[in-house]
Amino acid sequence: MPILKTIKSRRSIREFKDKPVEQSKIIKILEAGRWAPSGLNNQPWKFVVVRDKEVRSKLAECTESDDVVLGAPVNIAVFLDKGREYNRIKDIQAIGACIQNMLLEVHDLKLGACWLGEILNQRTKVEKLLGVSKKLELMAVIAVGYPKAKKRRGSRRSLRSQIIKNYSIKN
């Protein structure tokens, strides 16, 4: 499948089958993430893979998307390692690139995922729950599993509205 088709057909998945995700697939998803580019190749990401139901239940208490966290057999918490930080804007962009790689790999594996951001409102609670170092700042949780829900149509504003100037066409 050309990559543009993979990119355009990916959707957020919020409902999952009651079926575990193979460890080999989790590894592939993390592999995709860690091969993202980053400024000075500083690779500022760290991952916590949560499959344990008890831990997931506590994680679910930290977000309004509790059904997604509980319903997904795997939750990958993504952290910014401030011990590796060199420029906050570029490091956060790198985290975004890393997450997008994971989402694309998820889709390619015929799994589904939901990128959870609202959970950042309770990030210190999550950091404590997962017992991570004080240098790590929660950036997102990715809920992963076999998709149950039918795919919805995606929508984006027109490309025309997003290109503000094009110096190839004199303006």
Next chain:
Amino acid sequence: MPILKTIKSRRSIREFKDKPVEQSKIIKILEAGRWAPSGLNNQPWKFVVVRDKEVRSKLAECTESDDVVLGAPVNIAVFLDKGREYNRIKDIQAIGACIQNMLLEVHDLKLGACWLGEILNQRTKVEKLLGVSKKLELMAVIAVGYPKAKKRRGSRRSLRSQIIKNYSIKN
């Protein structure tokens, strides 16, 4: 090609052939970018496509990577539209996801690109040069063209060093 292979074989390209990039390919690259996910689907990105040599020369003066900007027939400036901002961290992550989509599409099209970040040091100069609205904040410049240089090996730290906990394996 499986997406993981595309992800892992992508490299930063800093030297380009003296060959223009087809407009249809530029559109595909921007399409890939605009189909990135974003918080509340707010799509906080805006693009300026620079092909004009005179503008590129002035852009090159804003960065130490002047040879890359001048050598690449196309430079795509990526902006955060603060008029659409809802959460700065998540919006910057979305910009990172958008850029990564573009880099993957570039690679899939057998083009090469370099993600320039150091140019942010002179972002107000770039914003003035390109004459963008005060609501737009420069996030990166992507230099794009047909690759000249041979591919270098990429390197990443081990996955083991990046997974800090794995609750599927009791610890």
